[in-house]
Amino acid sequence: MTGPIPVNVLTGFLGSGKTTLLRHILADPAFAGCAVLINEFGEVGLDHHLLQMVDEDVVLMQSGCICCTIRGDLGRAIRGLYDRREAGAIPAFGRLIVETTGLADPIPILATVMSEPVIRHHFRLGNVIATVDAVNGAMQLDRQPEAAKQAAVADRILLTKTDLAAPQAVAALEARLTALNPAAPLWRSANAPPAAEILIGSDAFDPATKPAEIRRWFDMARWTGSAAWHRHEHDVNRHDRTIAAFVLEVEDRVDWTVFGIWLTLLLHSRGDDVLRVKGLLNVAGVATPVVVQCAQHIVHAPSHLDAWPDGDRRSRLVFITRGISRAEIEQSFAAFQAAFATVAPVLA
Numbered sequence: 207m208t209g210p211i212p213v214n215v216l217t218g219f220l221g222s223g224k225t226t227l228l229r230h231i232l233a234d235p236a237f238a239g240c241a242v243l244i245n246e247f248g249e250v251g252l253d254h255h256l257l258q259m260v261d262e263d264v265v266l267m268q269s270g271c272i273c274c275t276i277r278g279d280l281g282r283a284i285r286g287l288y289d290r291r292e293a294g295a296i297p298a299f300g301r302l303i304v305e306t307t308g309l310a311d312p313i314p315i316l317a318t319v320m321s322e323p324v325i326r327h328h329f330r331l332g333n334v335i336a337t338v339d340a341v342n343g344a345m346q347l348d349r350q351p352e353a354a355k356q357a358a359v360a361d362r363i364l365l366t367k368t369d370l371a372a373p374q375a376v377a378a379l380e381a382r383l384t385a386l387n388p389a390a391p392l393w394r395s396a397n398a399p400p401a402a403e404i405l406i407g408s409d410a411f412d413p414a415t416k417p418a419e420i421r422r423w424f425d426m427a428r429w430t431g432s433a434a435w436h437r438h439e440h441d442v443n444r445h446d447r448t449i450a451a452f453v454l455e456v457e458d459r460v461d462w463t464v465f466g467i468w469l470t471l472l473l474h475s476r477g478d479d480v481l482r483v484k485g486l487l488n489v490a491g492v493a494t495p496v497v498v499q500c501a502q503h504i505v506h507a508p509s510h511l512d513a514w515p516d517g518d519r520r521s522r523l524v525f526i527t528r529g530i531s532r533a534e535i536e537q538s539f540a541a542f543q544a545a546f547a548t549v550a551p552v553l554a
């Protein structure tokens with residue numbers, strides 16, 4: 207395999223079905239060459255799948271997958287796994303899946319993969335998948351800020367245990383999750399998650415699947431549904447109500463320097479509350495669209511698409527923010543552009 211190894215982050219509140227989903231992915235022959243980082247071996251019930259214990263932290267499964275427990279910090283665990291791979295102690299896995307604890311904030315995990323110097327040299331981010339329990343999910347979104355954050359930063363959402371919840375409750379929670387994160391496709395699961403390929407087989411960092419994935423970010427059906435739902439909800443105490451998802455659209459071509467400085471200042475001052483930014487820029491003087499991705503303070507190296515994914519040539523950025531409105535972002539960018547236009551002739 208060539209290129210950096212994709213890393214999928216599997217997040218979701220306590221008991222929401224992360225391990226069940228992980229078992230489902232590991233049982234799929236198409237993903238037989240995966241490595242997974244988990245907290246305890248016991249969780250995945252490895253007994254009859256076990257082929258060989260490599261050392262106290264790493265086991266090899268009959269499927270060819272590698273299972274590794276996280277000791278100490280995540281960065282060390284990923285580097286340790288890579289070192290064993292390079293030394294030939296374990297097979298050359300082509301994908302890494304990290305299952306977080308139910309209470310974890312997923313963004314520091316994304317930060318480790320995106321910005322830790324050794325890791326980002328060998329690995330790249332893949333999809334973040336969030337499981338949300340159809341029975342307890344609404345209550346968790348009400349009470350647990352981390353539960354709302356997990357769903358807000360996800361690239362894919364799996365609404366689990368739909369067999370145990372009333373259809374109306376499932377529909378209401380689905381609408382709520384779509385409002386929270388309209389850029390992420392959502393599936394319902396009653397002990398039957400979709401094929402692993404659908405969840406992790408394509409992502410916006412994979413050159414082959416990037417255009418299709420970016421088209422998904424702007425799926426208008428989800429955004430329209432989300433806006434309609436927002437108009438009927440007024441409970442500001444719920445954690446997901448402080449999170450806003452919107453698209454910043456810019457008609458004119460964007461000056462790369464102006465945009466870069468503005469984004470840097472925004473993330474520097476409000477990065478804690480800018481949960482995710484992803485989208486396309488139509489940059490002045492550049493023929494192809496530029497893909498931008500950020501998570502809180504971390505900016506992923508921009509990349510290019512060979513062509514626009516649809517007929518829309520405007521710059522479009524999906525923002526998922528906490529306590530920052532669309533109007534504030536729009537005004538801030540417009541004001542910054544205007545200020546720059548005033549000083550640019552003087553500096554030239």
Ligand SMILES: Nc1nc2c(ncn2[C@@H]2O[C@H](COP(=O)(O)OP(=O)(O)OP(=O)(O)O)[C@@H](O)[C@H]2O)c(=O)[nH]1
Nearest residue numbers: 219220221222223224225226308366367395396397
């Ligand atoms: N009925 C039903 N049960 C499910 C479904 N998904 C998961 N479960 C059950 O829910 C329980 C918790 O699932 P896990 O996969 O262990 O959840 P988890 O998120 O890994 O849990 P923690 O590691 O404790 O955070 C298990 O008993 C699963 O069998 C589902 O879609 N339907």
